[in-house]
Amino acid sequence: xxxxxxxxxxxxxxxxxxxxxxxxxxxxxxxxxxxxxxxxxxxxxxxxxxxxxxxxxxxxxxxxxxxxxxxxxxxxxxxxxxxxxxxxxxxxxxxxxxxxxxxxxxxxxxxxxxxxxxxxxxxxxxxxxxxxxxxxxxxxxxxxxxxxxxxxxxxxxxxxxxxxxxxxxxxxxxxxxxxxxxxxxxxxxxxxxxxxxxxxxxxxxxxxx
Amino acid sequence: xxxxxxxxxxxxxxxxxxxxxxxxxxxxxxxxxxxxxxxxxxxxxxxxxxxxxxxxxxxxxxxxxxxxxxxxxxxxxxxxxxxxxxxxxxxxxxxxxxxxxxxxxxxxxxxxxxxxxxxxxxxxxxxxxxxxxxxxxxxxxxxxxxxxxxxxxxxxxxxxxxxxxxxxxxxxxxxxxxxxxxxxxxxxxxxxxxxxxxxxxxxxxxxxx
Numbered sequence: 001x002x003x004x005x006x007x008x009x010x011x012x013x014x015x016x017x018x019x020x021x022x023x024x025x026x027x028x029x030x031x032x033x034x035x036x037x038x039x040x041x042x043x044x045x046x047x048x049x050x051x052x053x054x055x056x057x058x059x060x061x062x063x064x065x066x067x068x069x070x071x072x073x074x075x076x077x078x079x080x081x082x083x084x085x086x087x088x089x090x091x092x093x094x095x096x097x098x099x100x101x102x103x104x105x106x107x108x109x110x111x112x113x114x115x116x117x118x119x120x121x122x123x124x125x126x127x128x129x130x131x132x133x134x135x136x137x138x139x140x141x142x143x144x145x146x147x148x149x150x151x152x153x154x155x156x157x158x159x160x161x162x163x164x165x166x167x168x169x170x171x172x173x174x175x176x177x178x179x180x181x182x183x184x185x186x187x188x189x190x191x192x193x194x195x196x197x198x199x200x201x202x203x204x205x206x207x208x209x
Numbered sequence: 210x211x212x213x214x215x216x217x218x219x220x221x222x223x224x225x226x227x228x229x230x231x232x233x234x235x236x237x238x239x240x241x242x243x244x245x246x247x248x249x250x251x252x253x254x255x256x257x258x259x260x261x262x263x264x265x266x267x268x269x270x271x272x273x274x275x276x277x278x279x280x281x282x283x284x285x286x287x288x289x290x291x292x293x294x295x296x297x298x299x300x301x302x303x304x305x306x307x308x309x310x311x312x313x314x315x316x317x318x319x320x321x322x323x324x325x326x327x328x329x330x331x332x333x334x335x336x337x338x339x340x341x342x343x344x345x346x347x348x349x350x351x352x353x354x355x356x357x358x359x360x361x362x363x364x365x366x367x368x369x370x371x372x373x374x375x376x377x378x379x380x381x382x383x384x385x386x387x388x389x390x391x392x393x394x395x396x397x398x399x400x401x402x403x404x405x406x407x408x409x410x411x412x413x414x415x416x417x418x
Contacts (some may be wrong), residue, residue, distance in 0.1 A: 017319045059219065117402065123397075125397065126391065127392070137385055146363070147394065148397065151397045151398050154356060154360075155398055155401035158398075158402065159406065169329050176345075178399065178402070180337065181303060185395075189394070192361045194288075195372075196364055196368045200371070201373070
């Protein structure tokens, strides 16, 4: 397709597409003359992904570049490639490979999960557990096991659709799925609290079934 | 106790305590002279709560004031009081009572939950579901039911310890519990993905059991 059709189908303005081409975030089209080129479905797809990452997920372009790099040139180890891509997402938690993360390590040992100790989510869990302690609501063993069981079930739902044989698609799926479903889960938890509180505390006007 | 002991026990600097007293976030002590007063355990407790909300949860003082107001003067309806307190937490999603939120409404009807249609988490869910659609990963009915079942189980764990007969304590518990356990759940989900990916994709060096 011509550039005009690419713009129309992707909904991305010309100046932005040109910028992505210059920055090598978008591969050049097949040249058909000094100033014209033909674009394919891969270009439409790539623009949709960049748009999802920037406009919907809200990532800065430097983070998008890292993710696209992992999609275009995955590391030989698919497990590490996925981990590195997810680490680009907020919250920005510095994972210090030399750090100890005693709370997270103890929690993960207690629930018997495998993990990369340098993975940012370990530092994220450590920070969360320390915050819970600091406000006087430390996570007890019972709560940990309860949470872990149900979080694992949710993760199984998520990974049931992971494209297992294509690392690039797996990176795309994992990054977008992690980013867009975290706020959904948080909202659903708050709404589940409200449903339960309603049953415990009685009816307020205006709620719906 | 004297002010010096209150400072020592709370770990809050004098200038900050004076500011909280001036702003009526902290009740005055019992006056024992023109410039001296005696403080009690309630003051220690209140300073710990303000510190948790500002330093650990990271709320601006205006939000802390709203939450403290709901603790000191709860509305007669405990359900509404809790909802209003949670709405103060990020993410800041504007709940428009006149708005429709079609995706959230359909999802909550599908899973049969009671909710206040003006509650901010409804708008938050709508925004999340719209984002999932926009990136080409709309939430299907099966995923919705799977998530809902496990999120409800997590919410039941959370509310098992809700101080049911004291609205002020319930507000405190709900606000702190919602704020500190959301990042923990997000981190646990990412780590559960890693554990599952590890089993699906094979071992990488450096992971621990």
